[in-house]
Each structure stands twice: as C-alpha cells, then as structure tokens.
Amino acid sequence: DQQVKQNSPSLSVQEGRISILNCDYTNSMFDYFLWYKKYPAEGPTFLISISSIKDKNEDGRFTVFLNKSAKHLSLHIVPSQPGDSAVYFCAAGGTSYGKLTFGQGTILTVHP
Amino acid sequence: DAMVIQNPRYQVTQFGKPVTLSCSQTLNHNVMYWYQQKSSQAPKLLFHYYDKDFNNEADTPDNFQSRRPNTSFCFLDIRSPGLGDTAMYLCATSRDRGRGGNQPQHFGDGTRLSIL
Numbered sequence: 001d002q003q004v005k006q007n008s009p010s011l012s013v014q015e016g017r018i019s020i021l022n023c024d025y026t027n028s029m030f031d032y033f034l035w036y037k038k039y040p041a042e043g044p045t046f047l048i049s050i051s052s053i054k055d056k057n058e059d060g061r062f063t064v065f066l067n068k069s070a071k072h073l074s075l076h077i078v079p080s081q082p083g084d085s086a087v088y089f090c091a092a093g094g095t096s097y098g099k100l101t102f103g104q105g106t107i108l109t110v111h112p
Numbered sequence: 113d114a115m116v117i118q119n120p121r122y123q124v125t126q127f128g129k130p131v132t133l134s135c136s137q138t139l140n141h142n143v144m145y146w147y148q149q150k151s152s153q154a155p156k157l158l159f160h161y162y163d164k165d166f167n168n169e170a171d172t173p174d175n176f177q178s179r180r181p182n183t184s185f186c187f188l189d190i191r192s193p194g195l196g197d198t199a200m201y202l203c204a205t206s207r208d209r210g211r212g213g214n215q216p217q218h219f220g221d222g223t224r225l226s227i228l
Contacts, residue, residue: 004154009152043118043219045219046217097167098145102156
C-alpha cells in the first residue's frame with residue numbers, strides 16, 4: 001500500500017516558466033512533509049518542508065503548498081532553471097519516530 | 113565539509129555471499145538510517161539507530177542486519193543476498209529523530225549493489 005504517491009513520473013518545462021510537482025498521500029496521520037532533490041549519482045538533498053499546521057511555505061524560488069482536506073501537496077519552482085533538472089521526491093513523516101515515507105519521484109527536465 | 117560518506121559506491125556480489133555496506137558521518141548526528149531503493153521506486157526505510165537504540169521496520173527481511181559501533185559509523189550487513197536485493201542502498205543522518213519528520217535527513221550518495 002503506497003501511502004505517498006507522485007503520479008507524474010516526469011515533467012518537462014521551459015526555462016523561466018513555472019514548474020509544479022504534485023504529491024498525494026493517504027495517511028491522515030502524516031503531519032510533516034518534505035521535498036528532496038536528487039541529481040544522478042548523488043544522494044537526495046533536502047529542499048523544503050512544511051508542517052501540517054501551515055498551508056504554504058516559501059524559500060526563494062521554491063514554494064510548497066499543502067491542502068490537507070485533499071491530502072495533496074505541491075512544489076512550485078519559479079522561475080525554473082536548467083540546474084533544477086533532477087528527480088524530486090516528496091516525503092511524509094509523523095506516523096512513527098524517525099520514519100519518512102517517500103514517493104516514487106518525478107523527473108523534472110528544464111529546457112534552456 | 114561535513115558529510116555522509118558511503119563505501120563502496122558500487123558493489124557486485126554473488127547470490128548467497130554475505131556483503132557489508134559502510135556509512136560514516138562527520139555531522140555528529142544522533143540518528144542514522146538505512147534505506148533501500150529499487151529501480152524507479154521510492155526509497156524504503158529498512159531501520160534506523162537513535163544513538164545506540166536500534167529500530168527495525170516491521171517489514172524489513174531478517175536477512176538484513178545493522179551495526180553502529182560508534183556515533184560516526186553504521187554498517188548494513190546482508191547475510192545471504194538474493195537476486196531481489198539488487199538495489200541502491202542509501203544511508204542518511206539527522207540531528208534528532210523527531211516525531212513529525214521535522215528533522216531533515218542528510219543522505220549519502222548511496223551504494224549500488226548488484227547480486228549475480
């Protein structure tokens with residue numbers, strides 16, 4: 001049973017435009033959500049997070065939105081840059097100490 | 113730079129032959145995690161150490177063991193690897209554990225393990 005799902009395996013965006021990556025979850029016990037970015041041959045790198053008591057968190061070009069009623073979160077990247085091309089994982093925590101549950105990832109390609 | 117370092121980066125081993133993967137950290141974090149990631153799938157938590165306290169996930173096969181001899185090092189031992197254990201193995205650390213996942217985890221670059 002996959003509790004965190006990223007239904008789009010890939011996304012292609014033009015440089016300068018907005019990238020929107022989506023994530024859905026099923027477990028209402030999750031109370032913290034994170035996004036990680038992964039380049040080839042490297043480990044995931046923490047990008048941004050949001051607590052369930054908020055509906056938006058912003059850090060520079062990156063904004064995460066949380067819709068608890070829909071059990072949905074999204075990551076917006078504005079403006080997108082070629083260096084943003086990577087695999088993006090969403091992850092959720094709160095069901096037990098230390099545990100993060102990851103989605104399968106979305107491959108983002110930003111074209112110059 | 114403070115880092116999470118995994119060795120080796122690539123490991124090929126024979127079916128049934130024990131293998132050990134290594135992880136070290138210079139962040140002085142209390143928590144160390146091991147994840148398994150199969151091709152095009154989500155990373156899956158196998159277990160974690162909170163200081164010396166070992167926490168196994170319920171669905172982690174008995175074939176997988178871990179050791180943490182000190183704060184800096186953690187090992188993943190696969191006693192009798194099967195073909196289905198071919199995967200990327202990721203080590204991660206966090207300063208503390210946190211109930212809500214509010215402790216970002218810092219990942220190493222992984223060990224790609226192939227079982228032949």
